[in-house]
Amino acid sequence: MTEQGAAADDTGTPDTATRGTATPGTGTHAPAGTDRATHQAAADAPRVTSKDVARAAGVSQAAVSLVLGDKWRGRVSTAKADAVRTAARELGYRPNLAARSLRLGRTRTALLVVPALTTEFFARVYTGAARIAADTGFGLVLYPSPEGIGPARDPFDSARATLDGVIASSMAADALTALYGEGLPLVMLDSDPHSTPAAATVNLDIAHGARLAAHHLLDLGHRRLTHLAAAVDSWTFHLRARALADTVAAVSGATLAVQAAPLSVDAGLHAAHAALTAPGPRPTALVCDDDLLAAGACKAARRLGLRVPEDVSVTGFDDLALATAVEPELTTVRLPAEEFGAAGMRALIDVLAGRPPAAPTTLPVELVTRGSTAPPPAEPRP
Amino acid sequence: MTEQGAAADDTGTPDTATRGTATPGTGTHAPAGTDRATHQAAADAPRVTSKDVARAAGVSQAAVSLVLGDKWRGRVSTAKADAVRTAARELGYRPNLAARSLRLGRTRTALLVVPALTTEFFARVYTGAARIAADTGFGLVLYPSPEGIGPARDPFDSARATLDGVIASSMAADALTALYGEGLPLVMLDSDPHSTPAAATVNLDIAHGARLAAHHLLDLGHRRLTHLAAAVDSWTFHLRARALADTVAAVSGATLAVQAAPLSVDAGLHAAHAALTAPGPRPTALVCDDDLLAAGACKAARRLGLRVPEDVSVTGFDDLALATAVEPELTTVRLPAEEFGAAGMRALIDVLAGRPPAAPTTLPVELVTRGSTAPPPAEPRP
């Protein structure tokens, strides 16, 4: 599968193999097979160590460490401290993170476990977490789901040695079993606080979002709703289902059916088709667990000759870019994805610093009303 | 672990600080409330080192390193090698990556530089690269764009010390200036092979994709096309523009206008509106630089009372999830995003291993014909 690009060679690529690359000293005559010695790809970097800085500044290495570590108050004179700092700057000194990690036993690196990164939602969660990680000098590495990553080794093999802590989405709960008991500080995103032994928890106010969506539709006059539910066994989706059911049940005469589907446009299409063609009175509103399902639902409705929102209303969840790309634009529950990730990272940093983690945070969500919802069609009176 | 209170040795220091060990200065009278010292969140992990394995297996630490590093042929007996391996397994030994990196001067970690991760395309690129990184025991860290990451320090401050190599999208060219000259092996994704000094290059056959889209529309009979061009100064978009212009120019009587827009649904909407309402004969086809622009273009067309594809055809680029979420589904150029990232990672690993990088790869693209393109409306004959 390596040589893939043989097809479509009409590009007229320069076929001359004479590549004027750098790579000096490639032995042209000797094939040599594989050089056992490291072939010196690009190791011309004269590494600058703290000892070099010390020599340049006329102090000891220990003083350099003190000054650069900002622990020199009353230990090093201001003059020498300045000398150290200018020397470090002029030499372009960068501390060797491997050595520091070895010494300190900490790596300032965290792991973010998400079910899948291609999901725009989790890409945004990552972005938010990475932003504040970068601001605080942390690294953030990703573990984007067991099925996405292929048959790799246990990704936590090296975790204990490499990571200071973990932030995990409850949607990746299967991966968590591998972590459990590893003794790593763990921050959970959107998980049942009673079931998971986490050092801290950050939640989105999912139940409130579901209630907002339900109330919106009920207020418009809808009485027959169907919940296009994610076929994912996860806390956040259980919450949505329950909040939806409770809200609908509170309004007399309203019913809530449920149709499960994996999280994709296509699955949404099929599930909505099933819901809209099921025997009995047709639902007038479809409440979907995310925007992909909602987009699929809109397609299904139109294929059945139904107009959105005149004949059937649709709501989504997440407010992805997709929500405004489809027509009509989706009424959806906006989740603060970046802030979600950022809050998770902040909580982890607190835990690592030994600060008592802030009380379990719950981030507010909001209903964005767009064109995919409207009052139900006039009921045919029998 | 010296016996502290044994006797007054040569120093003759009085017992002013008899407990020179942990927690200095804990006043016995103080209730102590919250210890300022590290609060010991979860540090009960009894780290297993190669020395522990050595002791358990009855060999020296060096032998453990040899065996586990698979360099023991003719140096250690099979029996002892087995003993080492079982001891390592039973103790749950995990090599300390920080120590290894310090010793070796390599980290087995690469950096992927992308313009933005929220873009589904680059999320997929990352996924592909991460998959093969995991398979080969590499780490992969992300640098998701200067504007996305906030006012962090130069992310390459620690790069030289932490990274073995870099994979960079040409769309993040501004970030590359910081890298240039750092001496890190660099693999470029989709860049002009003549302009960038990279150790290896992996390209998508973008020009071919653009030609496919243009030919598709020209074959359907379109003669007035407008290119909704990304307002991004990047090699890949220059390529699209040129290939499009060349292909259209080759068909007599066909014209190509250009309308620039940032890469978003909204920008596509506005740009398409401008293109469709510009003075002169209306274009019958809009060729968009990505699917977001195409989705916006569809919205603009419909708001002007034009049907897609009957009145105006639209093509996209990338084949994102969005392409099948909108209606009509988008005719688009599918780019093998995961394979793109994977090829980049493979190339970098080759470079790092000292193997001559495979010839500049060009990955094939393909046109996916869906519902957003059709023959142009019958021309009103004056």
Place this chain on the structure above:
DNA sequence: ACGTTTCAGTGTTACGTATAACGTGACCCG
């Protein structure tokens, strides 16, 4: 004048790994 505290530093060590350098016997060959 004398102990004591503070200032301003330096010497040294350990973190855990990989490998070069250094022995051992045992065996083989001339």
Place this chain on the structure above:
DNA sequence: CGGGTCACGTTATACGTAACACTGAAACGT
């Protein structure tokens, strides 16, 4: 039978950093 090779290991570093333990002075209080 002596030297040389081989098979099998061990000892001893070095990587770069942070922090502990210590040391001269100078300042300070009485």
